[in-house]
Amino acid sequence: MKKHVLIIGAGGVGQVAAHKCAQHNRLLGDIHIASRNIKKCLAVIDSVHEKGALQNPKGVLKAHQLDAMDTAAVRRLIEHTGAQIVINLGHAFVNMSVLQACIETGAAYLDTAIHEDPEKICETPPWYANHEWKRKAICADRGITAILGCGFDPGVVNAYAALAVHEYFDTVDSIDIIDINAGSHGKYFATNFNPEINFREFTGQVWSWQNSQWRSNKMFEIQRTDDLPVVGKQTAYLTGHDELHSLSQNLNVPNIRFWMGFGEHYINVFTVLRNIGLLSEKPVTLDNGQQVVPLQLVKAVLPDPASLAPGYIGKTCIGNLVKGHKDGQAREVFVYNVADHVEAFAEVGSQGISYTAGVPAVAAAILIAQGTWDVQKMVNVEELPYQPFINLMNQMGLTTHLREAGQDDCLISFDLAELDAS
Incomplete structure (x- = not known):
């Protein structure tokens, strides 16, 4: 059973994720939010406190400054926080560096969008094969749970x-x-x-x-x-x-x-x-x-x-x-x-587009924490049991x-x- 969450990204989706993790922090444990701009992280934390969102009011909720393009820095932060679940909500250029840090530390990895090379637009399909899927074998070998594209679309x-x-x-x-x-x-x-x-x-x-x-x-x-x-x-x-x-x-x-x-x-x-x-x-x-x-x-x-x-x-x-x-x-x-x-x-101080992307990512984190989706390999959402995912989202604000x-x-x-x- 995995505990303690590191959220990377403090935009609208990151704010939704922080609120939803806070609402389930008895299960998820410590919550850390990291961004290049720590002021955004602190604003998200203020929002969580203003809404009284922490299920356990004494739970850990901390902000960190981070360059998520720096794999070594991401690895150090995972180790420092003890996070066993990383929700990557940063921009699409950081996926591979964050994923690599999770592979090196054993943390479970989640994202909501496909990796992009800043120098390329619309690479040859299938896009996952150009980047993430190249890490499938090492995730399976090391027992790393990596769930790709777990927002709304994809997800x-x-x-x-x-x-x-x-x-x-x-x-x-x-x-x-x-x-x-x-x-x-x-x-x-x-x-x-x-x-x-x-x-x-x-x-x-x-x-x-x-x-x-x-x-x-x-x-x-x-x-x-x-x-x-x-x-x-x-x-x-x-x-x-x-x-x-x-x-x-x-x-x-x-x-x-x-x-x-x-x-x-x-x-x-x-x-x-x-x-x-x-x-x-x-x-x-x-x-x-x-x-x-x-x-x-x-x-x-x-x-x-x-x-x-x-x-x-x-x-x-x-x-x-x-x-x-x-x-x-x-x-x-x-x-x-x-x-x-x-x-x-x-509910969370964000607009509906952010809400639809952030809630599923946290639902996935909960399923990993419970062991239901802790599959110890790299998968896309359609490869996982959809019944508990849909049920959980029904309870969390996104009904199907x-x-x-x-x-x-x-x-x-x-x-x-x-x-x-x-």
Whole structure:
């Protein structure tokens, strides 16, 4: 049984994770939060205390300054804190350094997004094979639990895919992951998480898994409109995304696509920024000889995603539209969650996008602490038991529902005693 948690990253998702770990600190033990900017860590800790979130009020909750790109520094902090579970919520460039530190110390590793090389955009699929999966053998050899992509998407949607494949269908023809944020932050233009990572997703090729092979499209080239639970009719665009790269390899499904909702205003601003070169990750030289990376400059002038939370209203709807056959008949189901920005802010001081990413990561940490997901190897979420994960999230604020044949209000939960008996 593992205890003591180190959270790396003090942005909006890190704040959610700190609150949720605090709410379960009798099980999880000491909570440490680390970032390059220790002031952000201290602000998160203040937020936890203001909300009275610590289940055990005398529990340890400490801040640390850390350069997560420095494997040796991460290793020293793990050893200093005694953390046996590391929740990596830093930007996507630090995954491999944090993972390596966990391998060296024996700590369990969790992240919510795929590793990215700062010098490359949209590498050749499957992306996990370029970085994380190269450490699979050493994790298995050393008994290191490493759970990749355990936010919402990737993460919860991976569990939804496994649920559909194993419980609702005999054969699955397609999985369409649909991510809609129908909320409003009131700003002229902003991104809901790290702008640098957000834009990098959309400036390269759009990879999707179609007819059991990779297909490339341009961003905003293909769209669809769906009438979804709670948020109504929404338009989403075919987008490349992390979970496609593991689901395509781990599930026998010929078509797996990811769709993200964008408003016309977002698309217009994004298009202008891209067309004039401000979304480039390559440095440019100014007249005074100083070098600047345009994408980093754009990040610097846009609102901090964590700052959007106080004024955010509306809801998100994220789920999997799955089509296939059961008992010889065609079947279609939509497995989904709806989250509320206002409710998220009231509970943890973050907006709904951060909430949907942070809660699953802590649910996974709890399952590791309990031993249920302490698998002592590297896995993606679809390879793990989804029943306890979905049940736990139902209790922690992210409920899972099923729509079929126009009926929406079917809460998905499992009798784990029956599953254990079988």
